[in-house]
Amino acid sequence: MVDLSEYAPxxxxxAVALVLSCAFVFLPMGVSRLTGTHNPSAEKLSEYECGFPAFEDSRSQFDVRFYLVAILFIIFDLEAAFLFPWAVSLDQTGWVGWSSMMIFLVILTVGFIYEWKMGALEWE
Known part of the structure; x- marks a missing residue:
């Protein structure tokens, strides 16, 4: 017989996480509905983050430059994620770890220069 009392904590x-997350999501919405005035206007509903109107069709095409910038961001974010553990463990990895990271950084730099020369970072 399995003792399920070990799973109680x-x-x-x-349960506490579910209650708190629901409270943090729904309580402010409810309080704002009760205390504030809900009066949407064209100015309040206008686009303010991206600068162009929202798409009515969900299948409309984006410019490819959005994707290129997103990919570049992910690449350099991963680079930063790799650099910190490498720097912490450099005394254990020695010259092999240092040279492998330098090869990685050279490849990344060559890729960045290629993207720059191809015009992926230029906006019209």
Missing amino acids: ILLFL
Whole structure:
């Protein structure tokens, strides 16, 4: 027979997390509905983050430059994620770790220069 009482703290943690997350999401929305005035206007509903109107058709095409910038961001974000553990463990990896990271950085730099020369970072 399996003793399920060992799972009680985990279930309690999940229940508290569920209650708190629901409270943090729905409580502010409810309070704002009760205390504020809900008066949407054309100015309030206008686009303010991206600068161009929202698409009515979900299948409309984006410019490829959005994707290129996103890919470049992911690449350099991963580079930063690789540099920190490498710097922390450099005394253990020695020259082999240092040279492999320099090869990685050279390849990344060559890729960045290629993207720059191809015009992926230029906006009209």
